[in-house]
Amino acid sequence: MRVGIIGATGYGGAELLRMLKNHPHIEEVVLYTSSKEGMNINESYPHLTAIYEQDLKPIDPDTLKNEVEAVFLATPPGVSAEWSQTIVESGCQVIDLSGDLRLRSPEQYKAWYKREAAAKSIIDQAVYGLTEWRREEIRAAKLIANPGCYPTATLLGLAPLIQEGLVRPDSIIIDAKSGTSGAGRTPSAITHFSEMNENFKIYQINQHKHIPEIEQQLNDWNEEVAAVTFQPHLVPMVRGIMATIYMTAKKEIREQELRELYQTSYEKEPFVRIRKQGSYPATKEVYGSNYCDIGVTYDERTGRITVVSVIDNVVKGASGQAIQNLNVMNGFDEEAGLTLVPMYP
């Protein structure tokens, strides 16, 4: 299979290139750009020297359909709103890593993203690519809205409890922590090394764009779920997300029951690992891999459940899940190209 990447010079693109190199069903990767035509990928990423030597090509749907069978869009806001429809119509599969097509409500999109939503016709075609919970839809899809990094960690961590309705629907608080790679490759004051190292920051309080994405999926599972509190933080590290999630149990529950619920929910999933009693995941334990590791606990003193969910934000939270979706769409082994062991230490 031949695949294309639009936006290969960003971190999402670099990760796709890293993983596709060892994907058994990918024979060629073609790199497209809207702004850096003719640049060799090595100029942008010397680490790819001798592995990828391509120049970036302009996006042209007519030639694109003859060159590749699927396209990853690892692009800034708005690009996918502009191109997805045309590419899908040309017969290519599209997996969009941006946030353009994730929210079904254009009003919600506009309210949180502060820009116009994509055309409703495109949004309606897009399947939300949370692989573990939408596999059948993904199998039939031509266009995937790949989930955001925070929603992936959060939703995988919440799914069993929300689907079973075991927690008070207005009690969900997500305290999320991310490495800086989630902020992308463009230098900024916030991610300037001298001001980010030996520092811990909170940002976009009550305003992060991933809030409506999380709520949309939670409500699909359980319509009684109310607005959630979600506060993101920046950790002085490059990769990794931990979502520490707090909820009040509807009624007392034994921790073991809780763990069994999670184990049962995910027992056939190759990329979700439930921790044993007393063990909670650290972000480095999934570093560079497509795993989501989850620990759960119940505190009798407070009646609260705490769920700890970790992913590598640029793998399971972006490019890894995108490849997982590609695999599902094409009937490949779901683990193809993704048998990456976490890099530790």
Place this chain on the structure above:
Amino acid sequence: MRVGIIGATGYGGAELLRMLKNHPHIEEVVLYTSSKEGMNINESYPHLTAIYEQDLKPIDPDTLKNEVEAVFLATPPGVSAEWSQTIVESGCQVIDLSGDLRLRSPEQYKAWYKREAAAKSIIDQAVYGLTEWRREEIRAAKLIANPGCYPTATLLGLAPLIQEGLVRPDSIIIDAKSGTSGAGRTPSAITHFSEMNENFKIYQINQHKHIPEIEQQLNDWNEEVAAVTFQPHLVPMVRGIMATIYMTAKKEIREQELRELYQTSYEKEPFVRIRKQGSYPATKEVYGSNYCDIGVTYDERTGRITVVSVIDNVVKGASGQAIQNLNVMNGFDEEAGLTLVPMYP
């Protein structure tokens, strides 16, 4: 004034030495040890070369009372339970940085610390040294139980709301993040550089010793407050604590009212700074200083208040607050030795 430090080779001790060097009322610092008699402080800390050249002396209450007028105990669990009484009786002021004397209930101590509490008579003499809120008691005290690092950040962040009873008493969740210096100087697997760098960890879930300390003070302020949820995390940095605190407001409140409440509560405090609207503190903004910076917000969607409170865990969370208490006890300017500007970047 001459002061002594027992446990100068730990991080709390090193920070005391850093700050006492420029304290206008301290003429001499004597270093005591229970286990490293005769060692020069430079062997343990080359960075103190030419600044402090003392050898460590054994603890002997009889000579100690002639050498110093106040003693800081920066020691492991149990040392202060053993020595405080004798030293206080000898006429020295004692400021204990350990957790030995903070809990008034020996049962609580035993339940959380998994060891026997100090004698009730000593505990009863100790004043909890949260300077901003117990200044009068501290002024009259001979023995201070200096607050823990997490409780300092948390309690300063919660005080105005709890005292006013503005939040639902069973809704308090504290998601706390700390640099590694809080774990002390003894090497361990958890704080081994190769496993801590590029990593973010949660630890002691539902079991941290600072939980009862926080609850004790909250109940002193407002007895209706129920058990809190407190989960501590380790950040790959050395210094700094951020407590992100979540609560449900009893009734709707405007964010500005909230901010004014905090500004009023702390307007005369030299070491507490309330952030303006839309600004939230990062840990580096108090790095190396005795400040506690606080941001507050209210989310109309969820009815929840989020408080962000940051300190340098080894300064305001330990040695800085200890010197602040020393100043209060002796009628010095409360800022003496503590006019440290945060080191940024």
Place this chain on the structure above:
Amino acid sequence: MRVGIIGATGYGGAELLRMLKNHPHIEEVVLYTSSKEGMNINESYPHLTAIYEQDLKPIDPDTLKNEVEAVFLATPPGVSAEWSQTIVESGCQVIDLSGDLRLRSPEQYKAWYKREAAAKSIIDQAVYGLTEWRREEIRAAKLIANPGCYPTATLLGLAPLIQEGLVRPDSIIIDAKSGTSGAGRTPSAITHFSEMNENFKIYQINQHKHIPEIEQQLNDWNEEVAAVTFQPHLVPMVRGIMATIYMTAKKEIREQELRELYQTSYEKEPFVRIRKQGSYPATKEVYGSNYCDIGVTYDERTGRITVVSVIDNVVKGASGQAIQNLNVMNGFDEEAGLTLVPMYP
């Protein structure tokens, strides 16, 4: 092929497990231990959960020869001196990642390692596994002394110049910088996070054990090479080595000639990449991969050549090169299991 690892709980072992998982010719990995019999590998490394579930087995040469065809020794000093002979005689290939068998002179070993050398008979059987330059010997070997991390970066960086005799033989200075993973997994004061982060250290000045290893190989290539100066430093990062190597050219040389010499020397090597003019490698550009990236320059003002050579110390500097040697010994594609793209960022 079935392979064994003795010492799987160290970092070298963990990296072997990471790479062997995707090695096309490895069907089983058996884990042996001299001290942790019966422990499950997940207890030591939760990141391997669901990937490796083995218990550690005791070392028994009699059963070992029936279980595996090759053994990696990722063990502390002395273990390989003790076990290599027996295992080789049992018919297994042995690749030793420790320093026990690298120096041909027992006197040198004793002088630098401060302990007795292995039996001369074992040392004589061992082939020094610097793959790029000893491929033919390795192909025929049963016992490999896998090179140290610093020597790998240094020797690959020096080979073309030394073999051609282009530099003054007494002018070689190696300023080496390493991440902390090279110091292993045992916690220590030096690698305690609080004292290593935001810090840069020099250590083992003029005394590092890798000095004689470097000199031995340089003299094999060119006997006129004199003692080198080598100073290692610790960088506050986990992985990566940079060797900045300084030499005086025997006579003036154009930088382009220099670069061409390197390009020619390594043009058929899959794991050595020579940088273009004006480009010098950073350690992250080989992170997690088996590459050695090299930049060279000549300064007309001083007549000095500077070579910059980077590797991932636990891959090309240890476990990656070990697998590369396994591939050569067994006639596999030399890149088998090693087609890892550097992880960036």
Place this chain on the structure above:
Amino acid sequence: MRVGIIGATGYGGAELLRMLKNHPHIEEVVLYTSSKEGMNINESYPHLTAIYEQDLKPIDPDTLKNEVEAVFLATPPGVSAEWSQTIVESGCQVIDLSGDLRLRSPEQYKAWYKREAAAKSIIDQAVYGLTEWRREEIRAAKLIANPGCYPTATLLGLAPLIQEGLVRPDSIIIDAKSGTSGAGRTPSAITHFSEMNENFKIYQINQHKHIPEIEQQLNDWNEEVAAVTFQPHLVPMVRGIMATIYMTAKKEIREQELRELYQTSYEKEPFVRIRKQGSYPATKEVYGSNYCDIGVTYDERTGRITVVSVIDNVVKGASGQAIQNLNVMNGFDEEAGLTLVPMYP
């Protein structure tokens, strides 16, 4: 004394503010800007809230001379070339932290800085502010060219040997490592957190602007010294420089003699500390302080001397030394405002 800072929003300015706060002879600090008129310093630096509350004022030499008696220029290239003369003529002392006035030869300046030099008349007035070695000139100066960070660490490390002529004049190699704060506050790809963390880089090979500054001073001490090799590297940390300096001794020397030479040279210096035998400084041991710590060794195998010199680049390498020079110029205690104990850990 009232002092002004031009360029207070950069890191050099922030450090001046940190230290001047506790300077016994400074009663007021006025902040000037060429581009951010009217901005409050807190908008740029929230960590200064409640400590400095000034707005930035425009530069006007006429009013400036009435407001302050000395001015620090912590400005980008060219500003000081433009303003120094006028300010000095108005009667203010000027301490210039930029590189504009350090090189006495305009040709050298142009060759290395790739821009026109300041007027020769200004350059001739400027005294190179390497305090330890030019104290008498500084005492009489009105205009100081404050040394660069790398030259400070390097020159203090080399002075005794070069002045005594103990090393071969063409053998000096400086391998320098710096934290990222030396690169300033403007975000860039090189110092983007995601690409700098867990990374170690070499940069400006053979081309760093500090090379001629180092050579100029070495030649003032000893005219036989030839061109030096100097290669700078970036360490994933914020503060600290280590210069590892290699030289060949003219004749064999005992290490103890070497150490005594250094101890004698610096015995009256409050800010230079020579390490004992077998001890070498790490950058964190001077963190936040004005110290330069130096270790020296001699290797009999190679006949080479290695000197290890560390400073905090924004203190002794910039703002600390600037204040030290202010103290000398005004007859203050040289340690005034600089009795900062290194912050450890």
